[in-house]
Amino acid sequence: MTKTKSIILNHTAEQLINKLETKKATVGVVGLGYVGLPLAVEKAKAGFTVIGFDVQEEKVRMVNEGNNYIGDVVQEDLESLVFSEKLKATADYTFIRDVDAVAICVPTPLDIYKQPNMEYVKGSVEAISKYMTAGTLIVLESTTYPGTTEELIKPILEKSGLIVGEDIFIAYSPERIDPGNKDFNTKNTPKVVGGVTGICTKVAAAMYRAVLDGDVHEVSSPAVAEMEKLLENTFRNINIGLANEMAILCNKMGIDVWEVIDAAATKPYGFMAFYPGPGLGGHCIPIDPWYLTWKAREYNYHTKLIETAGEINDSMPDFVIQRCSEILNEQKKAMNGSKVLVLGVAYKKDIDDYRESPVLPILERLTKYGADWEVSDPHVEEFKLEGEMVETVMLTEEKLEEADLVVIATNHSEFDYELIKSTAKAILDTRNSYDNAYEKSVYYKL
Known part of the structure; x- marks a missing residue:
C-alpha cells in the first residue's frame, strides 16, 4: 500500500534510484551501535560499498579490524565484508562527500526529566550538512517524537542551499x-x-528494497512513520503494564498469573498474550512512550494511560524487592546480610545488552537494604552500576548452595535450570522459567 504511486521523479532522483537499484551507490551509516552496525552489515552483504561513521574511536577500530561487538552480527560476516573492502568505519565526517545515501542510527536518550535529548541527532545532521552533495539521501532511523524529521533535521540540511525533494532527499x-x-x-x-x-x-x-527481504511500506509523511514506531512500543508498554499489574493483584489473591495468561491465550481472537516480569529494559519500550508524552504537552494533551503504564512498569523492581523480603522472611532471614544470587543482568534472555535493564534498580535496592549480592550472566562479563564496574560470576553449584535466595531475573537459555532447582535454598522466578511445571515449597514466582 502506498500514498505516492503517481509521483513523477526528477532527474536527480532517477539517477540516485538507479544507483541504488544497481548497487553502484556508496551508502553510509552514522552510529555503529546495536542498530547501526547490523544495518551496515546488511547493506554491505546486499552488495553496496558501505562507510560506517562513529565518534567512538574504539568502535571504528574494532570494525576496521573485523572484530564484532554486537550480538546480532555474525563475526564471520563482518570479517569477510571488512577484508573484501565492502565495509569500513571512520570518525571522519568528510567522507560523507563519498556517500550517496546515509542512515542516521544514533542514540536518542531521555534526560532526567524524561524529555528527549536530541543532541546526538542534531550533531550528526550538522556534521552531514557540512559535507553532503547534491543527489544525497538522508534517512533518520533513530526513534524519536513525531515532527523531528521536518522540524529539526530538514531546517539544518536546508542551510546548505540544497533543495529538499530536488537536490537532496530526506526521510524517516x-x-x-x-x-x-x-x-x-x-x-x-x-x-x-x-x-x-x-x-x-x-x-x-x-x-531499503535494494537491501532488505521484508516488505517496504510507504507512508505519506515522516510524522506518520515517527508516530507508528511510538505506537508499536507504546502498545507493548501498556500491555506489559497490564500484565505486571495483574501479577501484583494475582499475588495478593494467591493466583498464578502465568496460568491465568495461558488460559486466556486459548481464545483464538481478541486476546494477545503479554507476560509480567521484573520491569522493562532496553532502549525502546521503557523509553519511547515518553517521547509521545513529551510531545503531547505541546498540544495541551495529557497521555494518562501511557504514563500510568510507565509508572506500573517502573515500580516492578520495588515489587521484586518486596517479594525477596517476603521469601527471606519465610526462611526466617532478614534482607540485611542475606546472600542473594541474581541470575541475569541483561534486559532480556540470550542477549548481552543491559541498557535500561530492570535488574540494575533491583541491585541498587538490594544494596540499600544490606543484602550481599552477586550476579551471574553468561552474556555479560561486567556491567556498570551507579558509576562502578561490577564483574559477574560463574553459575556453579557452590554459588547456588551459598545463596540464601536465588533470583531468576533474566531467563537465559544457558542457565542450568535443573541444577538451580535441585540446589537453591529458595528461588524467586520473575520469568516463569519452568513454564508452570515446577512445584516445590522453596520456589516462588512474582
Missing part, C-alpha cells in the same frame, strides 16, 4: 530491531518509510 524510517529474535532480524523485518516529499519517499524506499 524507524529501526525495528529486536535483539535476540531468532525469526526476525534487520534483513527480513518489514520497513516503514515516510519522506518529506513524495519523491523523498520513493528514493528512500528504493534503498
Whole structure:
C-alpha cells in the first residue's frame, strides 16, 4: 500500500534510484551501535560499498579490524565484508562527500526529566550538512517524537542551499530491531518509510528494497512513520503494564498469573498474550512512550494511560524487592546480610545488552537494604552500576548452595535450570522459567 504511486521523479532522483537499484551507490551509516552496525552489515552483504561513521574511536577500530561487538552480527560476516573492502568505519565526517545515501542510527536518550535529548541527532545532521552533495539521501532511523524529521533535521540540511525533494532527499524510517529474535532480524523485518516529499519517499524506499527481504511500506509523511514506531512500543508498554499489574493483584489473591495468561491465550481472537516480569529494559519500550508524552504537552494533551503504564512498569523492581523480603522472611532471614544470587543482568534472555535493564534498580535496592549480592550472566562479563564496574560470576553449584535466595531475573537459555532447582535454598522466578511445571515449597514466582 502506498500514498505516492503517481509521483513523477526528477532527474536527480532517477539517477540516485538507479544507483541504488544497481548497487553502484556508496551508502553510509552514522552510529555503529546495536542498530547501526547490523544495518551496515546488511547493506554491505546486499552488495553496496558501505562507510560506517562513529565518534567512538574504539568502535571504528574494532570494525576496521573485523572484530564484532554486537550480538546480532555474525563475526564471520563482518570479517569477510571488512577484508573484501565492502565495509569500513571512520570518525571522519568528510567522507560523507563519498556517500550517496546515509542512515542516521544514533542514540536518542531521555534526560532526567524524561524529555528527549536530541543532541546526538542534531550533531550528526550538522556534521552531514557540512559535507553532503547534491543527489544525497538522508534517512533518520533513530526513534524519536513525531515532527523531528521536518522540524529539526530538514531546517539544518536546508542551510546548505540544497533543495529538499530536488537536490537532496530526506526521510524517516524507524529501526525495528529486536535483539535476540531468532525469526526476525534487520534483513527480513518489514520497513516503514515516510519522506518529506513524495519523491523523498520513493528514493528512500528504493534503498531499503535494494537491501532488505521484508516488505517496504510507504507512508505519506515522516510524522506518520515517527508516530507508528511510538505506537508499536507504546502498545507493548501498556500491555506489559497490564500484565505486571495483574501479577501484583494475582499475588495478593494467591493466583498464578502465568496460568491465568495461558488460559486466556486459548481464545483464538481478541486476546494477545503479554507476560509480567521484573520491569522493562532496553532502549525502546521503557523509553519511547515518553517521547509521545513529551510531545503531547505541546498540544495541551495529557497521555494518562501511557504514563500510568510507565509508572506500573517502573515500580516492578520495588515489587521484586518486596517479594525477596517476603521469601527471606519465610526462611526466617532478614534482607540485611542475606546472600542473594541474581541470575541475569541483561534486559532480556540470550542477549548481552543491559541498557535500561530492570535488574540494575533491583541491585541498587538490594544494596540499600544490606543484602550481599552477586550476579551471574553468561552474556555479560561486567556491567556498570551507579558509576562502578561490577564483574559477574560463574553459575556453579557452590554459588547456588551459598545463596540464601536465588533470583531468576533474566531467563537465559544457558542457565542450568535443573541444577538451580535441585540446589537453591529458595528461588524467586520473575520469568516463569519452568513454564508452570515446577512445584516445590522453596520456589516462588512474582
